Amino acid sequence: MTIKTIIAIIILALSFTVSLGQSIDEKRMDRDLKIAENILNTLSSGDSRLRFSSNIESNYMPDYGVIFSIPKVNYIYATRASGTTIYSGSGNYVIATADDEDSDDGDGVAVVVDDAKKLDKNKEKMEEEAKKQLEEQMTVFLVDYADLIGQLKPSDRIVVQSRGNDNRIFYSGSNSGSKQSTFTAQIFKSDLIAYKQGKMNREDVIKKITFTTPEESKEIAKDLELFATIFARLYEPDLSSTYYISSRTLGYTSLEGYGVTFNMKLYSSTSDKGLHTIRTTGESGLTQEARNEKVNAMYPEFEKAFKENLMDYGRTIKSLKADETLVMKVKLTECRGCDMPEEIEVSVKGKTLQSYDRGSISRDEAVKQIIVKRKDR
Structure with a gap:
């Protein structure tokens, strides 16, 4: 065995030990x-x-x-009627009158305005x-x-x-x-x-x-706002073939050095007198059991399309740096007793989006680099 081979084995062993230590x-x-x-x-x-x-x-x-x-x-609720202001710290109302202008019961602060x-x-x-x-x-x-x-x-x-x-x-x-x-x-x-x-x-x-x-400290990146509206539009009932969103945009938070996280809540059906209608497919008159079976069966198609959509439109976020991450946190539709996850977190590195945008890698190669974490029901 040569000296180079011995050194290579030692380096490999050390790197393996370090990786274990970081697990x-x-x-x-x-x-x-x-x-x-x-x-x-x-x-x-x-x-x-x-x-x-x-x-x-x-x-x-x-x-x-x-x-x-x-x-x-x-939340702050206010009205000028009779010089009264109502403030709610968490949905609990505190009403102040002229006699107790400085009152504060600890659940909110009430002030009088005229x-x-x-x-x-x-x-x-x-x-x-x-x-x-x-x-x-x-x-x-x-x-x-x-x-x-x-x-x-x-x-x-x-x-x-x-x-x-x-x-x-x-x-x-x-x-x-x-x-x-x-x-x-x-x-x-x-x-x-x-x-x-x-x-x-x-x-x-x-x-x-x-x-x-x-x-x-800085203006909100326009590309984040644009992506939020684009991705929400993709999951309105007329465009989605699986689950749908109820709002026209997505909430998000961004951290420099980490990336941006978007939040979604998805639905699948409406109900009337115990019978269900799946809005994206138009199927109606379904019992709870039939509805759950169809909604559960949609999940593989949903996840596949979601990752493809993330790759196609995520590359529009030009402000995302190569070492930062685009994260989608998705709360899925209600489906009691179903195998589909309750929530998923889908993430991809900026460098993957950039490589796909430049044509350096194919869509299939890029999609394989997307990470999906599932939270079971």
Whole structure:
């Protein structure tokens, strides 16, 4: 055996050992993320005026870290009738009168306004207070609890992002169209390690948290908006042959260095007096059992077409970098007792989309590089 051969064997053995050391126990990671989600929910309770819905989502991304997405709902209802404003922190109304202008029962903040100028002023005040409290809750989570997520490398990030597109401001019963900015907090695992080892105090590690409001720092990429409308159009009932979407666009969040995640909710049928109609095929008068059988049978065709559509239209996202990822998180139609997944996460690297767009690889080759993660029912 030659020296070169021996060296090659040693290098191969070492690389194999390293790859084993970097493997992730997915069951343990899933457990840690669910515990972390529960902590985020708990931090938003008590006397907080912010309410996170229970639908907090988390994802571990190899070579990037962990992302928590908070669909924060923070509704404000207001009317000038009798000088009264109603504010709802989570669907619970708090009504203020002239006698209790400063009242606050912990479920929301109620303020009295008697003209439009005061209404706008109080709106801004409430939005600023909500943002401040969100920053405080993110800070507590990242500094005190994020290190509970095991298996992360020092270079990995822990990111908490509020999905601002779930926030709405209403006045006098009509949607004003105002949105609070998407807000993101991020820290590196290495900073938490240094803090736990006593190499940094609490004030120092808090300074390591990066807070960003994408809408304030840069314009939303037009190609993301365009893709959101294109992909939604593909899954309207008249174009889709399987499942369909009920909205004309898709919600999404983006993170520099990671990529963009789009969210979809798909449906398959309507019902009337216990009988079902599959809208994309026109079949009607179906029992629940017959409906489920047909909807379940659609899934292989849906997944195949979905990956092809993602490749054909995902390449229109020119702002996605080669090392970033396009992710589609899809909640599938209800189908009790069916074999089809409850949710899927479909992802592809920017470099794959770019290679296909340039003609460097075929569509079939590109589709094979798409990753599909399925969540069973």
